[in-house]
Amino acid sequence: MGLLLTAGLAWTTPARAGSTGSHACSALVNVPLLGVAATFLADTGDPVAPDSLGADLIEAAVPGVLRADVLTASTSLETGHATSSASLADVIVLQGQPAELSASFVRAQADVFDTQGPGRYSGVSEIKDLMFGHQAVTISGRPNQRIDLPGIATLFINEQLTSSQGGVPTLTVNALRLVLLTGDQVLLASARSALDKQATPAVLRGRGGLSRPRALYVWSQPECRDFVTGGGWFEPRFEGGPPQRVNFGFNAGFRTVDGALLGHVNFVDHNDGTHIKGVNVDTYFRLGDPQSLCRMFEGDAEMNGTPGFRYHVEVCDYGEPGRDDRFRIMVFGADGSEAYFADDSSSAKTCDPNEPRCGDLDGGNIQLHKNCDGQPATSSGAASVLLPRI
Structure with a gap:
């Protein structure tokens, strides 16, 4: 079963630590407990001016932590519109472990428009066949859904956050974020869009x-x-x-x-x-x-x-x-x-x-x-x- 999740704002982690611009990555693995430092997969980097960036992998594996196929990420900054998206397929995290997480398709998209009101931000998470802790997950359709495995891990679904640091409207969407009791994390499909008016003229063209x-x-x-x-x-x-x-x-x-x-x-x-x-x-x-x-x-x-x-x-x-x-x-x-x-x-x-x-x-x-x-x-x-x- 697949579900498309839109709108909604909630607490989240940045798409990329230390970065303030638009950015997308298909997966972030940060599991020091297993000797894996922060590792970005299919990572666009940040556009420094009106520009488009893309990254992709046909398959990826972090031994003992993650395996996935068809990882794709993109970010684009243009006049009046910033958009970022990331997706991956057939992903499995911590296979065979109590906190095992899997899905056949995961995607996040974040859009910021040069307008005021509720139409400024648009966030989407799309998740198919989600399993967590060896159990099928019923997705609520609401943002910031949280599922706890007591003493093991917490899964956040469809995280979304808006901010306006320095007057730059920003939206971050994380489709899935797994947090182990140790604090180690795995993030699947993260997209952040930041619309800097000093970099892009304030005229919507689309x-x-x-x-x-x-x-x-x-x-x-x-x-x-x-x-x-x-x-x-x-x-x-x-x-x-x-x-x-x-x-x-x-x-x-x-x-x-x-x-x-x-x-x-x-x-x-x-x-x-x-x-x-x-x-x-x-x-x-x-x-x-x-x-x-x-x-x-x-x-x-x-x-x-x-x-x-x-x-x-x-x-x-x-x-x-x-x-x-x-x-x-x-x-x-x-x-x-x-x-x-x-x-x-x-x-x-x-x-x-x-x-x-x-x-x-x-x-x-x-x-x-x-x-x-x-x-x-x-x-x-x-x-x-x-x-x-x-």
Whole structure:
């Protein structure tokens, strides 16, 4: 069972000690009792100016403490909006111990907007198949849920905290934080966003403020220098696709307008155990859709540890909480033959006319950062043409 938790404010620990800016990490392990000093996994670091940062791992292990797959984190600071997110899949902590903690998917997201009132902060925790102390956990849906194992450990679920040190509004979201009786801690999916107005002009620019035209167009798109991130899971519904859950995580695009093209993709198929690791991103373009919210990127890949493959990924960010977002991956061998395919689209789902490439994501989220359509694309003039679904 998965649950999406939003809103709510409570006490929490910082996403990264000594840091005051935006930041995200998939996991933090600090267990001196077992000889493990503070260790950050899939850690973005802090952007020092309007910028985007990403980090990812296809798998991670801290011996005796933690094991997880498909770890992804991102943070982005732009005009009027700071956002950070982190996720990981198939995580197990302190396996075989009384305080054993596990989940099939964990994600946190923190957003801060340059506005006043209740819309300034937006926090989300998403947790699937949570087990603690060898028992299934019923998640209340409220922030700062606390579960105690007397004399052993305490688990905090969906921690959220706002602050405004130095006039910088900040939101931290920790999806799960395990605290042992000794004080040792393990934190899963931590995201903090801080909106420094001195670093970013106080003008909100984002999809929420754009009108949504009802007519459809065929778009002629120039090069697009923005950035897309995502982490999540779905059970492929496309005919011929695998029937079991798959997990994905990625960062792709240009962190800055004049920066290099960067990124990675990690993908695990629980149907047959396939692991796909996209080691770089060397191609990045818009895909044609009315709102220019879809991107395509490609690069070199390893499949089950074997190099020499190419991957092709298509994604769409169709808003919150991400259930309409699209993720499609194809992998090709050196001879060009298709080696793997998965897609979260559903033939049973009807897409909104303005979201013709909609998917059917079971969990997680895809986010397009600093949409390059700050300068509008040009139309071919072919109005009311329905674009084919990919």
